Amino acid sequence: MAKLTGACLVVLVWLLALASAATVTYDFNVTWVTANPDGQKERPTVGINGQWPIPAIHVNVGDRLVVNVLNLLGNQSTSLHFHGLFMQNATHMDGPVQVSQCPIPPGARFTYDFVVDQPGTYWYHSHIHGQYPDGLRGTFLVHDPHSPFKDMYDAELVLPVSDWYHDQMHNLRAILISKANPTGAEPVPNAALINETQDLSIAVEPGKTYLVRMVNIGAFAGQYIWFEGHNMTILEVDGVYTQPAEASMIYLSAAQRCSFLLTTRNDTSANFPMVASMDIDLFDQMPDDLNWNVTGWLVYDAAKPRPDPAVLAAPFDPFDDMALVPWDNQTRFGEPDHSFALDVVMENLGDGANYAFFNDITYTSPKVPTLYTVLTAGDLATNPAIYGGHTHTMVLAKDEIVDIVVNNRDPGKHPFHLHGHNFQVLWRSDDDAGIFAAANTTAAFPATPMRRDTVVVHPGGNMVLRFKADNPGVWLFHCHIEWHVQSGLVATFVEAPLDIQQSLPALPADHLAACAAAGVMVEGNAAGNKGDRWLDLAGENAPPGRLPEGFTPRGIVAFVFSCLSGILGVAVVAWYGFADGSEVQGGGPKQGLEQRAGTEAVGSAAEGGEDVVSAGGASQAREGVGAR
Numbered sequence: 001m002a003k004l005t006g007a008c009l010v011v012l013v014w015l016l017a018l019a020s021a022a023t024v025t026y027d028f029n030v031t032w033v034t035a036n037p038d039g040q041k042e043r044p045t046v047g048i049n050g051q052w053p054i055p056a057i058h059v060n061v062g063d064r065l066v067v068n069v070l071n072l073l074g075n076q077s078t079s080l081h082f083h084g085l086f087m088q089n090a091t092h093m094d095g096p097v098q099v100s101q102c103p104i105p106p107g108a109r110f111t112y113d114f115v116v117d118q119p120g121t122y123w124y125h126s127h128i129h130g131q132y133p134d135g136l137r138g139t140f141l142v143h144d145p146h147s148p149f150k151d152m153y154d155a156e157l158v159l160p161v162s163d164w165y166h167d168q169m170h171n172l173r174a175i176l177i178s179k180a181n182p183t184g185a186e187p188v189p190n191a192a193l194i195n196e197t198q199d200l201s202i203a204v205e206p207g208k209t210y211l212v213r214m215v216n217i218g219a220f221a222g223q224y225i226w227f228e229g230h231n232m233t234i235l236e237v238d239g240v241y242t243q244p245a246e247a248s249m250i251y252l253s254a255a256q257r258c259s260f261l262l263t264t265r266n267d268t269s270a271n272f273p274m275v276a277s278m279d280i281d282l283f284d285q286m287p288d289d290l291n292w293n294v295t296g297w298l299v300y301d302a303a304k305p306r307p308d309p310a311v312l313a314a315p316f317d318p319f320d321d322m323a324l325v326p327w328d329n330q331t332r333f334g335e336p337d338h339s340f341a342l343d344v345v346m347e348n349l350g351d352g353a354n355y356a357f358f359n360d361i362t363y364t365s366p367k368v369p370t371l372y373t374v375l376t377a378g379d380l381a382t383n384p385a386i387y388g389g390h391t392h393t394m395v396l397a398k399d400e401i402v403d404i405v406v407n408n409r410d411p412g413k414h415p416f417h418l419h420g421h422n423f424q425v426l427w428r429s430d431d432d433a434g435i436f437a438a439a440n441t442t443a444a445f446p447a448t449p450m451r452r453d454t455v456v457v458h459p460g461g462n463m464v465l466r467f468k469a470d471n472p473g474v475w476l477f478h479c480h481i482e483w484h485v486q487s488g489l490v491a492t493f494v495e496a497p498l499d500i501q502q503s504l505p506a507l508p509a510d511h512l513a514a515c516a517a518a519g520v521m522v523e524g525n526a527a528g529n530k531g532d533r534w535l536d537l538a539g540e541n542a543p544p545g546r547l548p549e550g551f552t553p554r555g556i557v558a559f560v561f562s563c564l565s566g567i568l569g570v571a572v573v574a575w576y577g578f579a580d581g582s583e584v585q586g587g588g589p590k591q592g593l594e595q596r597a598g599t600e601a602v603g604s605a606a607e608g609g610e611d612v613v614s615a616g617g618a619s620q621a622r623e624g625v626g627a628r
Contacts, residue, residue: 021060021062021063021064021115022060022063022064023063023064023065023066024058024059024063024064024065024066025065025066025067025068026055026057026065026066026067026068027049027068027070028048028049028067028068028069028070028080029048029049029050029070029072030046030047030048030069030070030071030072030073030078030136031046031047031048031049031050031072031073032044032045032046032047032073032074033045033046033047033050033051033052033135035047035052035135037164037191037193037196037197037198038164038190038191038193038198039198040166040190040191041166041190043166043167043168044134044168045134045135046073046076046078046126046131046134046135046136047135048136048138052135052196053135053138053195053196054135054136054137054138055138056138056139056140056141056158057124057138057139057140057141058141058143059116059141059142059143060116060142060143060144060145061116061117061118061119061142061143061144061145061146062115062116062117063115063116064113064114064115064116065112065113065114065115065116066111066112066113067080067111067112067113068109068111069104069109069110069111069112070108070109071104071105071106071107071108071109071110072106072107073106074106075106076106076129076131077097077103077104077105077106077128077129077518078103078104078126078128078131078136079095079096079097079101079103079104079110079126079127079128080095080112080124080125080126080127080136081094081095081096081124081125081126081127081419082094082095082112082114082122082124082140083122083123083124083125083140083255083417084118084120084122084123084238084239084257084422084453085114085116085118085122085140086117086118086420086421086471087114087419087420087471087473088115088117088471089503090113090114090115091371091420091472091473091474091475091500091504092371092504092507092508092511093112093113093114094419094420094473094474094475095112095127096127096128096419096476097127097128097129097365097369098365098366098369098370098520099365099369099370099371099474099476099492100369100370100371100473100474101369101371101511101514102369102511102514102515102518102520102522103128103514103518103520104514104518105514105517105518107517108513108514108517108518109510109513110510110511110514111508111510113508116142118142118239119142119143119144119147119239119241120142120144120236120238120239120240120241120257120259121139121140121141121142121213121214121215121236121238121239121257121258121259122139122140122141122142122215122239122257123137123138123139123140123160123215123217123255123257124137124138124140125137125138125217129169129170129173129486130169130172130173130219130482130483130485130486131169132217132219132482133163133164133165133169133218133219133482134168134169137162137217138160138217139158139160139213139215139217141158141213142239147241148241148327149211149235149241149261152209152211152235152261153209153210153211153261154208154209154210155208155210155211156210156211156212156213157202157210157211157212157213157262158212158213158215159194159195159202159212159213159214159215159296160194160195160196160214160215160216160217161192161193161194161214161215161216161217161218161223161225161252161276161294162192162193162196162216162217162218162219163189163191163192163193163218163219163220163221163278164189164190164191164192164193165187165189165190165219166190167187169482172187173486175187176483176486176487177353177354177355177486177487178352178353179351179352179353181353181354182348182352182353182354183284183354184346184353184354184355184356184487185284185285186220186282186283186284186481186483186484187220187483188220188283188284188285188286188287188290189218189219189220189221189278189290190287190290191291191294192221192223192276192277192278192291192292192293192294193294194274194276194294194296195296198294198295199295199296200296200297201296201297201299201302201306202274202296202297202298202299203299203302204264204298204299204300205264205300206264206265206266206267206268206300207263207264207265207266208263208264209261209262209263209264210261210262210263210264211235211259211260211261212232212259212260212261212262213257213259214250214252214257214258214259214260215252215256215257216252216253216254216255216256216257217255218254219254219481219482219483220254220282220481220482220483221254221278221279221282221283221292222251222252222253222254222278222279222282222413222415222456223251223252223276223277223278223279224249224250224251224275224276224277224279224316224318225249225250225251225252225274225275225276225277226248226249226250226274226275226312227262227272227273227274227298228272228273228274228275228309228310229265229270229272230262230263230264230265230272230298231246231247231248231262232246232247232248232250232260232261232262233245233246233247233260233261233262234246234247234250234258234259234260234319234324235259235260235261236257236258236259236260237256237257237258237259237321237324237450237452238256238257238422238451238452238453238454239257239422239452239453240326240327240422240451240452241326241327241328242324242325242326242327242450243324243325243326243327244261245319245323245324245325247260247318247319248319249316249317249318249319250318250319251279251316251318251319251321251456253413253415253454253456253480254415254454254480254481254482255415255417255454255480256415256452256454256456264298264300265300267300268300268301268304269300269301269304270300270304270307271297271298271299271300271301271304271305271306271307272297272298272300272307273295273296273297273298273306273307273308273309273310274295274296274297274298275293275294275295275296275309276293276294276296277292277293277294277316278292278293279413280292281412281413282412282413282481293309295308295309321450321452321455322425322428322450323450324450325448325450326448326449326450326451329448330424330448330451331447331448332424332426332445332446332447332448332449332466333401333424333466333467333468334401335401336400336401336402336403336466337397337400337401337402338394338396338400338401338402338403339402339403339405340394340402340403340404340405341359341405341407341436342358342359342404342405342406342407342477342491343357343358343359343407343409343435344356344357344358344406344407344408344409344410344414344457344479344489345357345358345359345360345409345410346410346487348547349362349543349544349545349546349547350544350545350546350547351544353544354487355487355488355543356479356484356487356488356489357488357489358392358489358490358491359392361389361390361392361488361491362390362487362488362489362543363390363391363392363478363488363489363490363491363492364388364390364391364488364541364542364543365391365541366387366388366390366391366525366526366527366540366541367520367521367524367526367527367528367539367540367541368520368521368522368523368524368525368526368527368528369515369520369522370387370391370393370474370492370494370526371473371474371500372507372521372522372523373386373387373524373525373526374474374494374497374500374501375500375501375504375507376522376523376524376530377497377525377534378501379498380534380535381494381497381498381500381501382395382497382498383395383535384494385535385537386525386526386534386535387492387494387525387526388525388526388527388537388540388541389526389537389540389542390526390540390541390542390543391491391492391526392490392491392492393491393492393493393494394491394492394493394494395493395494395495395497396469396493396494396495396496397469397496398469398470398472398495398496398499399468399469399470400468400469401466401467401468401469402466402467402468402469402493403426403464403465403466404418404423404464404465404466404467404477405436405462405463405464405465406457406462406463406464406465407434407435407436407462408457408458408459408460408461408462409460410459410460411459411460412459413456413457413458413459414456414457414479414481414484414489415454415455415456415479415480415481416454416455416456416457416465416477416478416479416480417453417454417476417477417478417479417480418453418465418467418475418476418477418493419473419475419476419477420471420473420475420493420495421453421467421468421471421475422451422452422453422467423451423452423453423455423465423466423467424449424450424451424465424466424467425449425450425451425452425455425463425464425465426445426446426449426464426465426466427441427442427444427445427462427463427464428455428457428458428461428462428463428464429441429458429461429462429463430458430461431458431459431460431461432459432460432461433458433460433461433462434460434461434462435462436462436463436464441464445464449466454480469493469495469496471495472495472496472497472499472500472503473495473496473500474492474493474494474495474500475492475493475495476490476491476492476493477490477491477492477493478490478491488543507522525537525540526540526541527539527540527541
């Protein structure tokens with residue numbers, strides 16, 4: 001009888017939750033607007049409903065969210081990804097183009113429709129052609145009436161931090177992946193922002209406790225964040241409630257989130273700076289005019305001055321997120337059924353440009369979205385070969401335990417993100433630790449690991465991430481530095497593909513209509529082959545070919561400049577032989593060379609592939625410094 005009563009109570013709670021759930025609808029017209037958030041340069045920016053910054057999404061746990069998208073950009077396709085949400089039973093709503101959907105072409109409509117069953121702090125952004133740093137990025141807040149911390153604060157503050165570029169992404173992408181940038185130096189942001197602006201005043205009341213939700217919605221730069229005269233009590237990272245932890249400074253990589261309590265002082269005698277400082281260790285070069293800090297103020301009294309922040313000595317020492325303990329005390333999953341070692345490598349291919357690799361694979365989109373391959377492959381969906389040689393696809397069975405071992409063979413930090421899951425972080429080495437050595441470290445794995453969906457691996461270091469394959473779907477694993485996504489630092493997990501086929505027997509009509517409008521195939525393997533050719537990948541999209549054996553990035557640079565020097569030398573000798581003295585004095589040939597170089601730069605910027613924006617103009621190539 002007691003068991004029956006308990007079961008009835010569970011059902012009653014479920015029914016009450018179902019009855020209280022709402023359907024929340026947003027109508028988003030994606031449009032071009034003009035923005036100038038740092039006051040330095042107006043530029044075309046992707047907005048929603050004619051406005052930028054774009055609106056925050058607010059829902060409660062259990063709500064059904066419907067987002068109706070109309071693409072009015074005119075010259076670019078788009079999509080939306082809801083970062084950190086697991087999309088349980090809705091993998092087709094995840095948003096990455098050529099993974100779970102086709103692009104939404106100009107003039108097309110598309111509806112995202114799913115139930116939100118996770119509390120916490122998230123964000124949403126475009127997931128096509130590196131588009132989101134052009135403005136299509138906003139916060140997504142899931143409010144929890146049953147939060148264990150709901151009685152600990154008086155109000156909420158939402159404070160996204162970000163980086164900002166004066167040029168548009170299609171220009172910058174063309175410069176990044178180009179023979180003119182053989183070291184792979186990433187474009188450096190022009191500014192840091194808080195709430196998509198600078199000089200932000202945050203009105204606060206004395207003696208109050210605020211739940212502050214911070215999200216790094218930037219493309220590249222991690223941010224060190226602190227509030228002068230105030231401490232933080234961390235309660236959540238990446239949608240995972242944590243045991244309270246005190247911090248005076250936190251670090252948020254691109255895509256990471258942190259919610260914390262901030263208690264104000266009991267007097268109004270002064271206002272206090274808050275600072276977000278870009279992690280300049282990520283930059284291969286430092287422009288002379290770059291201010292990598294952005295300051296806001298906790299304003300107790302608007303009539304009082306807003307003081308300059310104190311100068312802190314580097315290196316900074318932020319709170320170590322490995323010290324966090326999940327609120328639910330979830331213990332470490334058992335030994336893995338699969339362990340995938342992914343070595344992070346940056347190197348050049350045959351076109352002279354620099355690409356990013358997991359092991360020997362730089363991600364190249366398939367001709368058929370990977371999810372659509374799953375849905376049309378029948379029993380062959382369990383065979384990783386059909387997903388192509390350049391999507392780095394790993395097929396998982398339901399409920400398997402999976403380890404991802406990341407060996408960072410690059411001298412930079414990388415924030416790695418997994419769609420559809422968060423992961424237990426079992427291990428993260430110090431800088432320059434080299435390849436993970438299981439025999440030396442597995443005994444140090446915590447019994448109750450920190451958990452989040454985006455984790456930073458240190459330069460030259462390694463880490464071990466563990467998750468349970470309990471969410472059938474097609475999920476990307478990638479670095480969330482957007483330049484590295486564009487360079488190919490992406491892998492794919494196809495999780496329980498036969499279960500996906502059962503739960504998603506047919507795609508919504510607007511999915512198929514978007515594919516038809518974009519001219520994208522919806523059946524077949526990665527190359528679009530089907531019938532008796534499911535294992536034939538002839539015609540699949542592929543990156544440029546490999547370099548001849550023995551070539552290295554440094555060798556390429558030397559080879560390119562040697563060739564250029566030789567060509568210029570021959571040209572000068574030939575020109576000198578045919579020119580008279582007055583022409584030599586006039587410097588005409590030098591001017592001609594500069595004009596030709598400028599024309600080539602404009603041509604490269606226009607070779608961005610699909611959906612080129614004509615409004616942006618060409619960006620000047622920046623010289624990369626470093627060994628990348």
